[in-house]
Amino acid sequence: MESSYAIEVKGLRKSYGDFEAVKGIDLRVNSGEIFALLGPNGAGKTTTIEILEGFLTPNAGSVRVLGYDPAKHERVYKERIGIVLQETEVEEFLSVEESIRLVRSYYQNPLPLDDVLAVTGLTDLRRVRPRKLSGGQKRRLDVAMGLAGNPDLLFLDEPTTGFDPQARRDAWDMLRNLRELGKTVLLTSHYMDEVEHIASRAAVMIDGKIVLEGTPQDLAHEAEPTISFRATANLNLPNGLEAEFHEGDSQYLISSSDLVKTLYVLTSWAIENNVSLEDLSITRRSLDDAFVELTQRAENGQER
Amino acid sequence: MRSLQLLAIQYAYENVRFWRNSIAAFFTVALPILMMMILCLLFGSQQTVVEGQPVYWSTFYVPSLSAMAVIGACFTNIAMEVSISRDRGLLKRYRGTPLPVSILVCAKLVHAVVLGFLLVICLIGVGVWVFDASVNGIQLSLFVVALILGSITFCALGLAVAALIPNAEASPAIVQAVVLPLLFISDVFLPMDNAPAWLQWIASVFPVRHFALILQSTFHPILASDIRVSIHLFVMAAWFAIGLVVAIRYFRWEPRR
Numbered sequence: 001m002e003s004s005y006a007i008e009v010k011g012l013r014k015s016y017g018d019f020e021a022v023k024g025i026d027l028r029v030n031s032g033e034i035f036a037l038l039g040p041n042g043a044g045k046t047t048t049i050e051i052l053e054g055f056l057t058p059n060a061g062s063v064r065v066l067g068y069d070p071a072k073h074e075r076v077y078k079e080r081i082g083i084v085l086q087e088t089e090v091e092e093f094l095s096v097e098e099s100i101r102l103v104r105s106y107y108q109n110p111l112p113l114d115d116v117l118a119v120t121g122l123t124d125l126r127r128v129r130p131r132k133l134s135g136g137q138k139r140r141l142d143v144a145m146g147l148a149g150n151p152d153l154l155f156l157d158e159p160t161t162g163f164d165p166q167a168r169r170d171a172w173d174m175l176r177n178l179r180e181l182g183k184t185v186l187l188t189s190h191y192m193d194e195v196e197h198i199a200s201r202a203a204v205m206i207d208g209k210i211v212l213e214g215t216p217q218d219l220a221h222e223a224e225p226t227i228s229f230r231a232t233a234n235l236n237l238p239n240g241l242e243a244e245f246h247e248g249d250s251q252y253l254i255s256s257s258d259l260v261k262t263l264y265v266l267t268s269w270a271i272e273n274n275v276s277l278e279d280l281s282i283t284r285r286s287l288d289d290a291f292v293e294l295t296q297r298a299e300n301g302q303e304r
Numbered sequence: 305m306r307s308l309q310l311l312a313i314q315y316a317y318e319n320v321r322f323w324r325n326s327i328a329a330f331f332t333v334a335l336p337i338l339m340m341m342i343l344c345l346l347f348g349s350q351q352t353v354v355e356g357q358p359v360y361w362s363t364f365y366v367p368s369l370s371a372m373a374v375i376g377a378c379f380t381n382i383a384m385e386v387s388i389s390r391d392r393g394l395l396k397r398y399r400g401t402p403l404p405v406s407i408l409v410c411a412k413l414v415h416a417v418v419l420g421f422l423l424v425i426c427l428i429g430v431g432v433w434v435f436d437a438s439v440n441g442i443q444l445s446l447f448v449v450a451l452i453l454g455s456i457t458f459c460a461l462g463l464a465v466a467a468l469i470p471n472a473e474a475s476p477a478i479v480q481a482v483v484l485p486l487l488f489i490s491d492v493f494l495p496m497d498n499a500p501a502w503l504q505w506i507a508s509v510f511p512v513r514h515f516a517l518i519l520q521s522t523f524h525p526i527l528a529s530d531i532r533v534s535i536h537l538f539v540m541a542a543w544f545a546i547g548l549v550v551a552i553r554y555f556r557w558e559p560r561r
Contacts, residue, residue, distance in 0.1 A: 053400060055557075075402045083400035088393030093324040094317075105313045106403040149401065 005064075006031045006153055006184040007052060012061035014047050021047040023208035024061070029201075031152075034175065034185040036195040038219070039205035045188040046086055048205070049157050052186065053083050066153060079107060082151035084142045086158050086188075090130045096141055097126040100148050107149030119177045120144040121170065136167030140174065147178070154178065156187035160194060172197050196220060225284045227254045227262065229277035238269040307407060314403070314411035322381075322415065332381055333423065336373035340365050340427055343493065344435040359524065362435035366427055367447075367519035368492045371454070373423035375483060375512065378416045378455050382462030383469065383479045385412070391472035391559045399557050409463075416462075417455040424451060438524060446533070447522040454515040457540050460547030461511070467554035486512040491520070511543040 007029035014022040022044045029035040037045045050056045051063060054070035054077070063070060068077040090099055097113070100122075104110035117123040120140045130138060139159060146154055159175070160168045168191075175198045178185055189195055195202045196216040204212040204219065212219065230250045237243055241262065244253040256262035259282065270277050323329055348362035389395050398408055431437035465482065469475045489496065489503055490513035496504055507513040514536040521533070 055396065055399070073399075075404065078400065078402040081400075083397075085393060085396060085400070088397050091321065091394060093321045098320075102313070102317055103401060106310070106401045108402075145397070 004031075005029060006033075006066060007035075007186060008062075008064045009048075009052070010062045012048065012051065012063060013059045014044075014051060014056060015059050021208055022051075022058075025205070025208075025210045027203065027210070029184065029186055031184050032182055033200045034179055034187065034198055036199035036202040036216075037186065037188045037205055038190065038192070038195050038202050039188075040190055043205045044208040045205055046157055049155055049186065049188055053081070053155055079149065080152045082146035082149055082154040084146040084154070084156045084159060086161075088142065090138065090141055090145070092130055095127050095129055096122050096133075096144075099130075099141065100144050103145045103148040109150055110148055111150040116144050116148050119147065119181070120174055134167075136163050136170065139163070139171070143174065147183075151183070153184045153186070156185060158188050158190070160189070160191070168194070192219070224255045224257055225259050225282055227256060227259075227266065227280070227282050228252065229280040231275060231277060235275065238265055241265060307404070310403065310407045311411055311414070314407055315414050318411050318415035322419070328381070328384070332376045332419070336369045336376060336423060337426060337430060339372065339493075340369035340431065341434075343369070344431070344437075348435045348437075359438050360436045362431050362437040363524050364495070364520065365435075366431035366437045367523035368516055370424040370427050370451075370523075371490075371512070371516040371519050372487060372492055373427060374420040374451065374454050374515070375458050375487070377420035377423060378458035379462040379465070380479050380483060381419070382412060382416055382459055383465040384475050386463065386466035387469045387475040388472040390466070390556060393558075395557050413456070413459050416459050417452075420455050421451065441524040443522045447519065450515070450518045450522055450537075453537065453540050453544070454511075454519070457511055457515070457544040457547065460544050460551055462547075463551035463555070464547040467551050467556060471559055486510055489513070491516045508539075511540050514539045 005028045007027060009025065009027040012022055012025050012027070013020065025044075025048065027048075037048060039045050047056060051058050052065050052070055054073050057071050066077065066080055068074055070077065091102075094102065097117070100113060100116055104113065104116075114123070117126055120143050122137070122140055122144055125133065125137060130141065133141065143156065143159065146156070156175075160171045163171060172194070175185070175187075179198075179200075187199070196219075199216055201215055202213070202219055203210045229252055231252060233245065233247065233250065235243075235252070241254055245251070246253070254262065254266070263282075267277070269275070322332075343365050344362045348360060348365060350361045351358040352361075353359070386395075399405075428437075428439065432439055465479065466475075469478055486507070487493065489499070489507040490510070491507075492512070496507065496513075499507075518533060518536040518540075
């Protein structure tokens with residue numbers, strides 16, 4: 001019996017020798033949503049997605065994808081999924097169109113060729129051999145081949161890693177097209193902004209564990225902006241402002257969830273008290289910083 | 305029906321891929337034909353008289369170079385192609401599609417066997433029309449049986465070697481290091497009658513010599529000095545079994561990390 005989730009994972013574990021890459025994760029992805037697995041390199045994202053695709057067998061836990069056990073390599077299962085691997089080349093002796101045609105022929109109900117080309121923006125490149133494609137165009141061909149069989153569920157392992165900014169924006173447009181086709185998409189990424197732009201839900205994976213799960217807005221909240229300035233030590237800051245002080249460079253750091261209000265309180269206090277806030281600036285913490293903090297929080301058992 | 309259709313599609317793809325890869329195609333197709341032409345130009349016009357009929361030495365080179373052509377099309381071609389496809393992630397990509405493994409492998413085998421047969425036909429044509437090779441004594445059915453057994457044996461060994469090759473960079477070196485010495489000691493380019501016994505013994509362990517000898521002896525009776533057909537067939541069948549077991553046991557979809 002097919003469950004109401006496209007993907008349902010419970011207590012998933014996977015080890016390579018002594019190294020445990022996935023340390024017991026739960027995951028639920030609804031039909032029709034674009035779900036992102038976010039995390040730094042080595043977090044276990046690719047291991048997780050390759051278990052769901054059927055390439056790896058888990059050590060423990062249960063995995064159901066579209067109601068199937070991927071490890072059984074059933075042909076009916078392969079008919080319903082599309083896979084875009086992290087690192088694969090394409091057949092160098094076939095043109096874009098020939099590669100897509102070949103993959104289409106493996107499926108009972110493939111997507112029309114012109115639709116595949118249009119969604120992936122490859123229509124003008126259909127007669128080109130891969131040697132003459134840019135990195136971004138090759139990746140789009142990978143997605144086209146994943147999509148050719150008209151799958152209900154598409155796996156995308158780091159679809160935009162190594163892209164320049166324009167190529168990434170083009171790829172995001174393409175992924176939004178997929179959402180309009182009603183596909184369920186599971187993608188991995190280590191870019192926060194990518195997740196904000198295209199995912200409906202995301203989970204942050206660090207060191208083999210899922211440390212946070214929610215909408216992109218929930219996650220963005222984790223990356224609060226920080227106000228920094230330099231001033232003498234032992235300032236008597238106004239009530240409600242808590243600052244970290246770094247003695248080495250006399251720097252104060254204040255993180256804030258309400259930037260306008262915090263800035264107002266800080267600057268009006270500085271003017272009234274004639275305090276000079278040297279090098280006053282606002283930075284958004286990078287996702288890496290957020291990861292580090294999330295990891296520490298996870299290790300200290302103070303997970304929300 | 306669906307399987308046959310898929311096999312036809314995949315076979316057509318193997319063909320396109322092969323012929324568009326011009327360097328590999330040149331080595332597989334042109335090399336045995338060129339080698340036969342050179343050897344025939346050098347020695348082909350010498351003759352032996354049998355029962356009053358002259359038999360040109362080119363008659364020896366047609367089946368010998370047929371053996372080389374089949375080994376190139378089946379063993380070399382498959383070992384290189386599979387290891388390179390695996391390194392480039394193409395095999396893993398196939399595994400993620402509904403294309404059955406059996407059809408993926410069968411298409412490669414059919415392509416290699418058909419290619420080998422076409423090359424043998426070319427070699428016979430060139431040998432007969434250009435170099436006066438004799439086909440009068442051919443035992444056609446046995447010759448074809450030997451070709452089929454040889455083709456599938458070298459396909460199986462190609463798959464086995466591909467399974468054992470660590471990565472694609474190493475594959476040309478490993479494959480050539482296996483094939484070339486064996487061709488030289490296996491009665492393919494020159495008769496081994498006067499070679500040291502130990503060298504003949506080594507050559508007899510491997511399938512290349514048996515394949516060459518059985519093609520020669522079924523191609524013309526004058527070449528059948530060593531007509532122990534059942535032994536040749538048995539050794540080749542044994543290598544087919546070894547190749548098959550190794551290929552199945554050690555086959556990998558992905559490169560070793």
